[in-house]
Amino acid sequence: MNKFRVSGFTLRVLGSGLLLSKHNPKRETRNLNFASRARRAIADERLQGALARAMDHFVHGREIAFAELEDPAALKQHGRAIRAHTLAHLDEYLALLAQSVQRHGGHVHWARDAAEANRIVVELARERGIRLAVKSKSMATEEIYLNHALESAGVRPVETDLGEWIIQLAGETPSHIIGPALHKTRAEVIALFAKATGRPVPPDAPIPDLTRIAREELRQHFLAAGMGISGVNFAVAETGTVVIVTNEGNGRFATGLPPIHVAVMGAEKVVPTWEDLMVLLKLLTRSATGQRISSYVNCITGPRRPNEPDGPDEFHLVILDNGRSDVLGQSRFREALYCIRCGACLNVCPVYRKVGGHAYGSVYPGPIGAVLTPLFQGLDKFPELPHASSLCGACKDACPISIDLPRMLIDLRQIEAEGKPILNFRFWILDFRLLSTSNQRWVERVLFRLYGWALQYPVLYRLGAKVGYWVQRPLVRDGRIPSVPVPPFSGWTQFRDFPQVAAQPFHERWSKLEDGEAA
Amino acid sequence: MAELSTGAFLDRIRTALRRGDRRESALARPGEPVTPADARVHANAVRARAVAAFPVSLECFAEKLTAVGGKVHCVESADQARRLLLDLAAAQQVGHAAICAYPDLANLGLEDALAEAGITVTRVAPSDWTPEIRQALRVDLVQADLAISGADYAVAETGTLVLAAGSFNPRTATALPRIHVALVRPERLLPTYQDLTLLLKADWLSDDSQLSSSCFTFVTGPSRTGDIEQTLTIGAHGPGEMHVIWLVYESR
Numbered sequence: 086m087n088k089f090r091v092s093g094f095t096l097r098v099l100g101s102g103l104l105l106s107k108h109n110p111k112r113e114t115r116n117l118n119f120a121s122r123a124r125r126a127i128a129d130e131r132l133q134g135a136l137a138r139a140m141d142h143f144v145h146g147r148e149i150a151f152a153e154l155e156d157p158a159a160l161k162q163h164g165r166a167i168r169a170h171t172l173a174h175l176d177e178y179l180a181l182l183a184q185s186v187q188r189h190g191g192h193v194h195w196a197r198d199a200a201e202a203n204r205i206v207v208e209l210a211r212e213r214g215i216r217l218a219v220k221s222k223s224m225a226t227e228e229i230y231l232n233h234a235l236e237s238a239g240v241r242p243v244e245t246d247l248g249e250w251i252i253q254l255a256g257e258t259p260s261h262i263i264g265p266a267l268h269k270t271r272a273e274v275i276a277l278f279a280k281a282t283g284r285p286v287p288p289d290a291p292i293p294d295l296t297r298i299a300r301e302e303l304r305q306h307f308l309a310a311g312m313g314i315s316g317v318n319f320a321v322a323e324t325g326t327v328v329i330v331t332n333e334g335n336g337r338f339a340t341g342l343p344p345i346h347v348a349v350m351g352a353e354k355v356v357p358t359w360e361d362l363m364v365l366l367k368l369l370t371r372s373a374t375g376q377r378i379s380s381y382v383n384c385i386t387g388p389r390r391p392n393e394p395d396g397p398d399e400f401h402l403v404i405l406d407n408g409r410s411d412v413l414g415q416s417r418f419r420e421a422l423y424c425i426r427c428g429a430c431l432n433v434c435p436v437y438r439k440v441g442g443h444a445y446g447s448v449y450p451g452p453i454g455a456v457l458t459p460l461f462q463g464l465d466k467f468p469e470l471p472h473a474s475s476l477c478g479a480c481k482d483a484c485p486i487s488i489d490l491p492r493m494l495i496d497l498r499q500i501e502a503e504g505k506p507i508l509n510f511r512f513w514i515l516d517f518r519l520l521s522t523s524n525q526r527w528v529e530r531v532l533f534r535l536y537g538w539a540l541q542y543p544v545l546y547r548l549g550a551k552v553g554y555w556v557q558r559p560l561v562r563d564g565r566i567p568s569v570p571v572p573p574f575s576g577w578t579q580f581r582d583f584p585q586v587a588a589q590p591f592h593e594r595w596s597k598l599e600d601g602e603a604a
Numbered sequence: 605m606a607e608l609s610t611g612a613f614l615d616r617i618r619t620a621l622r623r624g625d626r627r628e629s630a631l632a633r634p635g636e637p638v639t640p641a642d643a644r645v646h647a648n649a650v651r652a653r654a655v656a657a658f659p660v661s662l663e664c665f666a667e668k669l670t671a672v673g674g675k676v677h678c679v680e681s682a683d684q685a686r687r688l689l690l691d692l693a694a695a696q697q698v699g700h701a702a703i704c705a706y707p708d709l710a711n712l713g714l715e716d717a718l719a720e721a722g723i724t725v726t727r728v729a730p731s732d733w734t735p736e737i738r739q740a741l742r743v744d745l746v747q748a749d750l751a752i753s754g755a756d757y758a759v760a761e762t763g764t765l766v767l768a769a770g771s772f773n774p775r776t777a778t779a780l781p782r783i784h785v786a787l788v789r790p791e792r793l794l795p796t797y798q799d800l801t802l803l804l805k806a807d808w809l810s811d812d813s814q815l816s817s818s819c820f821t822f823v824t825g826p827s828r829t830g831d832i833e834q835t836l837t838i839g840a841h842g843p844g845e846m847h848v849i850w851l852v853y854e855s856r
Binding site: 196247270274296308323333335337340352376378385395404410411413 | 624776
């Protein structure tokens, strides 16, 4: 970090020396990117319609799927226990996984970061002269921008999950973990397919016809591809089995037709045994799409056996760190790695439901994204994401692993506000952070300290209530305060009215009631 | 820069774990893993229980599979099985069928029946799978309209079939054609996934933890997608139609 706040000024440390400039909040990235993207999303009527349709559909499905279970709470607890135990012994289970994969003739590659993972996959393709790769849906490959790396190396990646293919054709990133193209309308899809296939598609083509077009077009690629790339929903350590969950069947083709299968997984996706796998599979499909189980679950262990008529001759598993070991080492954030990527938290989040995935500016959106993105990529690059939440707690309730996302969002906000003190001076309510990496404005800091100090003394609190009542008088209209013209308080009244301080505060009414009773 | 070695990668993890809360590292295992040897000890009991529970399991299986668009039939003789298959093939204008030579399908006379009806039949049976033979098989599977298979297991809990890749069952055989029909004997139907896991380990996992099939596919109904405007479409990349025919009669 080479940019510091110095009481109202910004001090930049440059190669050529120090630059002191007047602090300009508008130049700060805080709130600028997310807020402006969010505003754009809220104004986008097509997106709002798509979100309204999709969110309730997912939530309803999940609720029904869990309601029919005998003991959903017990299942969730069991799932959490498996994740907690696995992450606490992650090194052992990864070692076992690697041994098991190798025992069955597969290869294991360890990638410390995105660049390395991309290098590994590109090298595998280059060594074999591969020009075309088919991909089944993988958030891990989105995280590392694998498609971009492949294209730069002259390998054409074709997404085969219908939603992923649609956004690939549109040149966009996914807007939801489970339904990447939920923001696209049928009309937009028709235009994309017409361009991709080079054939006209009638503007009133029904959705089954569009699905058939995708099937025909992508089948050619499945049969011609030199490499199949997949993600990994879970990897079973005891046998080295990677598990891939799909509804469309594209997973079966991407992993079964090309001569080499490359599976990319985040290191935290390992699962100790098949018994554990069954528990987590049950939680995953019900939480993600409200299904008891998806149409297809592929459990793949190494390359084809000699007596098998088809299947790849080579199997490669790429295990990705990319910031995960850092998160593992922070006790209060470790449970963010328990995530099984079901997307349930997105569907209930009042923020996500309104702004969609692209507003978050990174591959993982919603509550889990607001926690993982700053942890993986740096809080300084995404300081506004932990604030993209009302802390309502719906995400924690919806999560099949009961990950405490609200607590982690608060912890991230605390880290962001405190920053790292380098040179500071504290006396009473005065807190001069002469040099720190905090993003918090000094006005905010002083006011919070004042508030915290005054609340310790009932006399001051009551005096404050009385003074507040009189000071607010000019601003009150009809019992509410519609606008406070003074920044930073003006932000509070931009979209809603503030309730007024009562003429008779509660503590006065309570005393009167008590006196009345005693009398 | 050379690729990270196993040791280096795991060291990063170990260092991180040491930094974290020590109490978390002592987390107990939720449930004991079942070894292949344990599994084999209990396998017969699991099978016997499954056979006894067949009527109840079948009802559950049919309910769950039908709910997701699969079709369930019961036949009481090999003759009925043949006639049902021919009816399905005729209704869907099948010109080419691929049969995976599962043991359950032996003695059903399916190939002859289909051939007599004028349908081209590709029989997938254990063979020397040379690259040329494999390529020829792929061409056949791509052209086939109908895939006929058995199943290694079925799970009543979700209406699911479990197919293991093997010498007569290519991974993609039941995925490429637009219709999949599975003929299954009742003793393969298991009530729960717990039963399935135990039998998978008993039947396919050796004592030195070697799995003898590279791919187990759990198939539940036809392929589907909801990716366009959240509208459900049955039939995506995999088959658009899926049938399970239960052979509920004594085998000869």
